Each structure stands twice: as C-alpha cells, then as structure tokens.
Amino acid sequence: MRLFLLLVLLCNLLVPAAFAAGISFDNLSSDQKDYWLKLLHYHKNSSRADSEKFFVSPMGKNNPNAELLADIDVFNDPFAKAGWFNYHPQCVFRERFEFLKRIGFLNGVKEQPCAELKEWVNGLNAESISLIFSSSYPNNPSSLFGHTMIRLNQSGKAANNTSDLLDYSVAFSAIPEHEDMGLVFAIKGMFGGYKGILEITKYYTKVNEYNNGESRDLIEYDLNMTPDELHRLLNHLWEIYQTTYFDYFFADENCSAVLVDILAVPFNHDNVNSHARWFYLPSEMIKVFKKIPGRIKSENFRASLKKQLEKQISIMPNNDVSELKKMASLKELRADYSNIPVLDGVISLLDFTRYRTKDQLTPDQKSMFRKALIRRSALAQAKVTDPLVYDQNNRPDLGHEPQKFSFFLRTEEAHSLIGVELKEGYHDLMSNDAGYDPFSQFDFFTGSLLYDKKLNRVSYDQLTFVNLISLHTYKFFDPQFSWAAKILSDRLYDLDCDLCHKFNARAYLGPTFKPTSKMALSLMTGVFGELSRHLEKGFRAGVGMEGSFLFQVTEKMKIGLFDELRFDATKKIKKDYYNQIGFKQSYFTGINNEWRLESSMVSKFKTFSTNTWINQLNYGFFF
Amino acid sequence: MKNIIIALLALISATSVFAGDSSSGCGMGWEVAKNQSLVSSSTRSIVNATFSNTIAMTMGTSGCAKHSIVKNDAKGIHFAEANMNQLAIEMARGNGEFVASFASVFGCQNSRAFGSMVQAKYETVLPSESTSGVELYNNVKAQIKNNATLSSTCSLM
Numbered sequence: 001m002r003l004f005l006l007l008v009l010l011c012n013l014l015v016p017a018a019f020a021a022g023i024s025f026d027n028l029s030s031d032q033k034d035y036w037l038k039l040l041h042y043h044k045n046s047s048r049a050d051s052e053k054f055f056v057s058p059m060g061k062n063n064p065n066a067e068l069l070a071d072i073d074v075f076n077d078p079f080a081k082a083g084w085f086n087y088h089p090q091c092v093f094r095e096r097f098e099f100l101k102r103i104g105f106l107n108g109v110k111e112q113p114c115a116e117l118k119e120w121v122n123g124l125n126a127e128s129i130s131l132i133f134s135s136s137y138p139n140n141p142s143s144l145f146g147h148t149m150i151r152l153n154q155s156g157k158a159a160n161n162t163s164d165l166l167d168y169s170v171a172f173s174a175i176p177e178h179e180d181m182g183l184v185f186a187i188k189g190m191f192g193g194y195k196g197i198l199e200i201t202k203y204y205t206k207v208n209e210y211n212n213g214e215s216r217d218l219i220e221y222d223l224n225m226t227p228d229e230l231h232r233l234l235n236h237l238w239e240i241y242q243t244t245y246f247d248y249f250f251a252d253e254n255c256s257a258v259l260v261d262i263l264a265v266p267f268n269h270d271n272v273n274s275h276a277r278w279f280y281l282p283s284e285m286i287k288v289f290k291k292i293p294g295r296i297k298s299e300n301f302r303a304s305l306k307k308q309l310e311k312q313i314s315i316m317p318n319n320d321v322s323e324l325k326k327m328a329s330l331k332e333l334r335a336d337y338s339n340i341p342v343l344d345g346v347i348s349l350l351d352f353t354r355y356r357t358k359d360q361l362t363p364d365q366k367s368m369f370r371k372a373l374i375r376r377s378a379l380a381q382a383k384v385t386d387p388l389v390y391d392q393n394n395r396p397d398l399g400h401e402p403q404k405f406s407f408f409l410r411t412e413e414a415h416s417l418i419g420v421e422l423k424e425g426y427h428d429l430m431s432n433d434a435g436y437d438p439f440s441q442f443d444f445f446t447g448s449l450l451y452d453k454k455l456n457r458v459s460y461d462q463l464t465f466v467n468l469i470s471l472h473t474y475k476f477f478d479p480q481f482s483w484a485a486k487i488l489s490d491r492l493y494d495l496d497c498d499l500c501h502k503f504n505a506r507a508y509l510g511p512t513f514k515p516t517s518k519m520a521l522s523l524m525t526g527v528f529g530e531l532s533r534h535l536e537k538g539f540r541a542g543v544g545m546e547g548s549f550l551f552q553v554t555e556k557m558k559i560g561l562f563d564e565l566r567f568d569a570t571k572k573i574k575k576d577y578y579n580q581i582g583f584k585q586s587y588f589t590g591i592n593n594e595w596r597l598e599s600s601m602v603s604k605f606k607t608f609s610t611n612t613w614i615n616q617l618n619y620g621f622f623f
Numbered sequence: 624m625k626n627i628i629i630a631l632l633a634l635i636s637a638t639s640v641f642a643g644d645s646s647s648g649c650g651m652g653w654e655v656a657k658n659q660s661l662v663s664s665s666t667r668s669i670v671n672a673t674f675s676n677t678i679a680m681t682m683g684t685s686g687c688a689k690h691s692i693v694k695n696d697a698k699g700i701h702f703a704e705a706n707m708n709q710l711a712i713e714m715a716r717g718n719g720e721f722v723a724s725f726a727s728v729f730g731c732q733n734s735r736a737f738g739s740m741v742q743a744k745y746e747t748v749l750p751s752e753s754t755s756g757v758e759l760y761n762n763v764k765a766q767i768k769n770n771a772t773l774s775s776t777c778s779l780m
Contacts, residue, residue, distance in 0.1 A: 166698075166727065204702065347715065351708065376715040
C-alpha cells in the first residue's frame with residue numbers, strides 16, 4: 001500500500017499538472033499546432049534552437065507536447081526562473097505565455113511583472129519593421145548571396161525629425177569562437193561548429209558596416225503590419241534573445257533562414273518560411289514577402305559608398321576629375337582652394353580609400369584628408385538636394401530563381417546530340433543580371449547528360465563543382481583585378497576523341513574595364529590543370545589566358561564573346577597549345593526563362609586549325 | 624552530399640571574405656562566444672568604433688548587458704563613437720544624414736542650423752584626427768550651449 005501511495009505521489013510529481021487537466025498538443029487546432037511549432041522553431045520533428053534554456057522540458061527540443069505541458073506548469077509557478085538572467089518564465093517566454101493564454105490554457109494564472117521586457121520594448125520604441133537586404137561584397141563571390149536583417153522602425157520618426165539611422169536592427173549572425181582562418185572557418189560553417197545569435201544593434205552600425213565598410217548596397221523594404229503582429233514579433237525576439245543560440249550552417253541555417261523562421265511567428269498566416277530547397281538564400285526571404293499582396297509598403301535604396309563615389313565622379317567635368325586625381329596624391333593643399341566639387345571629391349575618394357585599404361592610408365593621404373576637411377568646413381554649407389538616382393538593378397526581388405533546368409540541342413561536327421542540364425545554383429555571366437551583381441558568376445553543382453545520335457550513346461556532358469568569375473571593374477579609385485576559378489569535369493574537344501572527358505581546373509586573374517554599365521571587357525591569365533586518360537601523359541598543366549567581351553544589348557538580350565588559349569608547360573610550351581573561341585547569345589523571355597544560342601570552335605592541339613565546331617540551342621527555366 | 628558540395632564551394636571562396644573579422648556586436652554573444660561574425664568581413668573593426676567595456680556596459684551595448692538598448696543619457700556618445708568617420712566628413716560639409724541624426728540626439732529639430740554650427744566650429748569640435756567620440760560629443764554639446772539659437776531650441780540640452 002505504501003509502495004502504491006509512493007508511486008501515486010511520484011506520478012503526481014512527474015506528470016505536469018497541465019497533462020492532468022487534459023491539455024495536450026494533440027488537442028490544439030491545426031492553426032494552433034502550427035503556431036506552437038513555429039514558436040519552438042520546429043523543422044522535421046525537431047527544433048533548430050540549440051540552447052537548453054530555450055526549452056522548459058528536457059524533451060522540448062524533440063517533443064512539442066512535453067514542452068507545452070512543461071511551459072504551462074512553470075507559467076503557473078510564481079517562483080520559477082528561466083533564461084540567461086533567471087527572470088520569471090512568463091517574462092522570458094513571453095509569446096508562448098500570451099499564446100497559451102489566448103487559447104485558454106492559462107485561465108486564472110497570476111501574471112508576473114516583467115520590468116526588463118517592458119524596458120526593452122519601450123527602448124526599441126518600434127512601430128513597424130523593414131526587411132533589409134545587403135547586396136554582395138564587391139569582388140567576393142562568396143558574399144554573392146547577400147545578407148538580410150530587419151530594422152525596427154521607431155514610432156514618430158517624421159514628427160521627431162529622426163532618421164532611420166537611429167532605429168535598431170536585428171540580425172542573426174554566427175559567432176566563431178576563435179580566430180579561425182579560411183579553410184577551418186569554411187569547414188566549420190558547412191558542417192557545424194559555430195553558434196549563431198541574435199544581434200540587436202543600432203542601424204547606423206549596420207549602415208557603416210555594409211554601406212561604407214564593405215561598399216554593399218542596402219535595400220530596405222518597409223512592411224505593412226498590424227500592432228498585434230509587431231507585438232508578437234517583439235515578444236518572440238525577446239524570448240530568443242533571452243534564451244538561445246542556433247547552430248550555424250551556411251546552407252540552410254544561415255542569417256536569413258533563421259530570421260525568416262522568426263518572422264514566421266508574427267506573419268503566421270503568410271507561409272513565409274517554407275524552406276523548399278536544401279539551401280536558403282537571402283533573396284528568397286525578400287521574394288516571399290514581395291509576393292504577399294500589400295505586405296510591402298515602400299522601398300528605399302541606400303547606395304554603397306563606392307556607388308556614391310562613382311556617381312559623384314560621373315557628374316563632374318573631366319578637368320575637375322583630373323584635378324581631383326592630382327590633388328589626392330599631393331601633400332599640400334592651397335590655403336585659398338575653393339572648388340567645392342573637387343574638394344568634396346577628394347574627401348570622398350580618401351574616405352573610400354580608407355575603407356578599401358582597411359584604414360591604411362599613407363601619412364600623406366591622412367594629412368591631405370585632414371586638410372581637405374578643414375578647408376571644406378570653411379566653404380559654403382552643402383545644400384539639401386534631391387537624392388541622386390542610382391542603378392538599382394541588383395534588387396533581389398527582380399532576380400531569377402537560383403536553380404535551373406535546361407534542354408539543349410547540339411551539333412559537334414557531324415554528331416547530333418540532345419541533352420538536359422540541372423544546375424543547383426546560382427547565376428552565370430550569360431544569365432539575366434536583373435537582381436544580381438552585373439557580370440558576376442557563381443555556379444555550383446551543375447551536371448548535364450546527353451545522347452549522341454550518331455554513336456547511339458548516352459554520356460554525361462559535364463559536371464561542375466564550382467565555377468566562379470568576378471569581373472571587378474578596374475578603376476583609378478579602386479584598382480582591383482578580376483578573377484576566375486573553376487573545378488569541373490568537361491569534354492575534351494581538342495583531340496580526335498568522341499565523348500571523352502577531362503578533369504579541368506583553373507585560376508585566373510586580370511583587369512576588367514566597363515566602358516558603360518552594360519558592357520564589360522576582361523583579360524585574365526593564370527594557371528590551369530587537366531587530367532584525362534585520353535591525354536598523352538595523362539595530364540596537362542600550364543598557363544592560360546582568356547579574353548571576354550560581354551554586352552547587355554537590351555533588357556531581354558545579352559551577348560558574349562570569349563576566347564581562351566592554353567599552353568601546356570609540361571612539354572614544349574610554345575608548340576603545345578589549344579584555343580577555344582565562342583560566341584553566345586541569351587534571350588530572356590521572362591524572369592525565369594531564357595533561350596541561348598552558342599557557337600564555339602576548339603582548335604586542334606598544337607595548332608589554331610579547327611578541330612571541333614560546336615553549335616547549341618538551349619532553353620532553360622529557373623526554379 | 625550537400626555538405627561536401629558546399630565545402631567545395633567554400634574552399635574556393637571563403638578564405639578571403641571570412642578572414643580576420645572582428646565584431647563589437649551586442650546580444651547573447653557573451654554567453655556563446657565573442658569576437659567574430661560570419662556575415663561581415665574584416666572591415667567591421669574600422670567602421671564600428673571599438674567601445675571600451677566600461678562604456679559599452681554603461682550604455683547597454685556590450686554583450687554583457689541584459690539587453691542592448693542604448694540608454695538615453697548615452698545615445699549621443701554612442702552615436703559619435705560609432706560614426707566618427709561619417710561625422711567628420713558631413714560636419715565639414717555642414718550637411719548630411721549622419722549630421723542630421725547627430726542633431727536629433729541632442730534634440731535639435733533644426734538640423735540645418737546644427738549643421739551650420741558644427742561646420743563653422745569644425746576645428747573646435749574636431750580639433751585633431753584622433754579626437755574621440757566622447758570628446759566630439761562633449762565639444763558639440765558645449766558649442767550648442769554657446770549658440771543662442773541652438774541652446775534654446777535643442778530639447779535635450
């Protein structure tokens with residue numbers, strides 16, 4: 001009997017009171033279940049939140065019902081504590097508390113005072129939010145995907161004459177524990193090893209960091225939202241901020257993937273976080289909000305420091321530009337110098353140089369900078385003018401989807417072939433640049449299959465692991481080279497060999513000039529390596545060079561001319577070479593549809609005479 | 624498989640962008656770890672002023688604060704510390720978004736008059752390249768008090 005009573009007592013202690021009251025996850029409506037899972041950041045039966053402090057139940061990460069029951073219990077316990085700072089659970093898990101109260105699971109519960117939460121909400125003073133998209137970091141394709149954050153817009157900005165700079169921003173960022181460099185950093189980013197946290201800072205720090213420090217455009221999407229949506233968002237931000245981190249993975253648990261899961265709480269009926277791909281891109285978050293009728297109220301474009309300087313120089317007369325270049329390299333400034341546009345140009349140029357060189361101005365540049373500022377302060381006050389108009393073609397909502405499926409018809413000399421290609425991502429030189437940095441390429445994991453009618457054989461055509469090209473414009477104020485790198489397996493066309501393949505890698509570097517914003521002319525050189533059993537020694541390696549000309553003829557058409565010459569240095573470099581020249585045309589019939597006509601000629605190894613003519617018609621759609 | 628693919632991509636591209644980043648962000652970083660952020664690159668250390676622990680904690684901007692709301696009495700100092708580069712330029716021109724925001728942290732509705740004042744007193748409020756944010760803030764505050772128009776219209780003075 002005593003044993004039985006003891007068991008009953010134990011059961012009462014172990015089984016939450018909520019369970020005893022018949023409350024359970026299964027009894028929630030479909031909408032309520034969905035909301036509860038969003039609050040807990042569940043994906044495929046498990047929560048992505050990784051701190052145990054995010055869960056009251058030890059089973060909360062994998063069992064939403066256990067968490068529901070445990071939460072109800074602690075919300076009823078006046079002495080319970082939770083989170084990093086041991087506040088009452090009602091104050092820490094505020095949105096969970098209010099949700100459960102709304103649906104009648106906390107009737108009669110005594111509400112606890114939450115002074116810190118109130119102070120935080122009052123300090124934020126938010127009345128709405130904006131989604132912020134940062135474009136890529138120039139000449140750095142790994143940032144090609146961009147970045148997202150949200151801005152909490154203060155109430156009464158117009159009445160108080162305050163700017164967006166003084167708002168708070170919220171970003172999800174990974175925090176490396178050590179000074180990990182490149183490779184370690186990349187591997188940890190892929191396989192886990194870093195923790196991501198919510199970072200809440202003044203928006204001006206982000207404008208400085210992205211717009212100025214990294215010369216990235218910031219595109220701001222102001223949202224329409226109800227007070228209730230804002231209230232629930234702040235509650236949820238607070239409960240994350242007080243309790244948890246998320247393991248950070250570049251592909252699918254990155255800055256935007258976690259942020260959109262947070263936004264799925266206030267916008268719970270908008271289905272904003274479907275996570276349909278195995279990776280999640282910052283542009284995807286913007287696109288999904290853009291598609292919701294009436295959700296985006298207005299948009300604003302903050303041009304990067306580099307674009308501002310470019311624009312400033314572009315509207316100066318040529319002789320002023322010459323004077324600006326000359327002055328920026330001088331040690332002394334005339335005491336009576338009074339050409340304001342040139343002086344402003346010198347200041348902007350040296351400011352940009354300071355950021356570009358990571359604060360490594362020469363003593364002469366520093367001296368000139370200071371003198372120019374002092375001299376400028378003695379001249380007329382800058383007028384308030386209409387905002388300059390910038391090219392906004394890199395807005396993410398304009399861009400095609402990242403994955404692509406293509407069909408192609410091809411001739412290779414007397415061979416007729418048909419094939420298909422699947423590209424996991426992301427954007428190449430001949431794609432429509434709308435929504436992307438113009439003349440950039442970051443292709444990864446692409447494969448194609450073809451059928452050769454003459455040989456009656458099916459074979460793979462090419463397998464691309466990665467193919468990067470960054471055509472960075474070489475300018476006097478930003479003298480950086482473009483570069484290209486690729487690792488893939490593709491066809492061997494310079495020998496008489498049907499459906500033969502080679503492993504192919506290269507790393508090139510060189511200048512690019514853009515006579516207009518729609519045109520790019522590039523010449524790069526570097527090293528290459530090829531492996532194939534069809535080659536005489538099984539491999540070739542040496543020096544290669546590639547020239548390219550790209551022209552966006554109209555919004556719907558782009559052309560490209562490419563020529564690559566490779567010298568095999570493992571033998572007689574002067575005689576062992578081959579050349580490939582190609583002409584490509586793209587026609588964009590929609591954001592996600594394109595046709596391509598390509599024609600190229602590969603020379604016979606050791607000569608410039610034709611070995612293989614290749615002509616191809618290709619239709620592709622992005623998804 | 625996807626990890627292998629991404630790792631290959633990252634090997635190619637991550638080396639430069641992720642190297643040497645240092646962050647002065649707020650939040651729960653103190654509980655997890657400090658130092659770096661994957662989403663920005665090495666320029667952060669020069670675009671965000673490095674706040675001392677004492678100042679940051681006082682202002683509620685350090686990772687050790689219970690939340691990162693900048694306290695009212697330190698908004699101006701925080702703004703000046705974080706935006707020295709932009710302020711130095713825009714004050715010389717007497718106009719700009721950062722100067723207008725700086726005016727608003729002093730409660731000055733007339734940002735044009737504020738811009739004119741800091742431009743005219745440029746070498747007084749920014750006496751050298753190494754002027755700190757706190758010094759700039761205090762110098763500007765002193766000049767507002769000395770300015771008949773601004774001292775009567777800037778609400779936080």
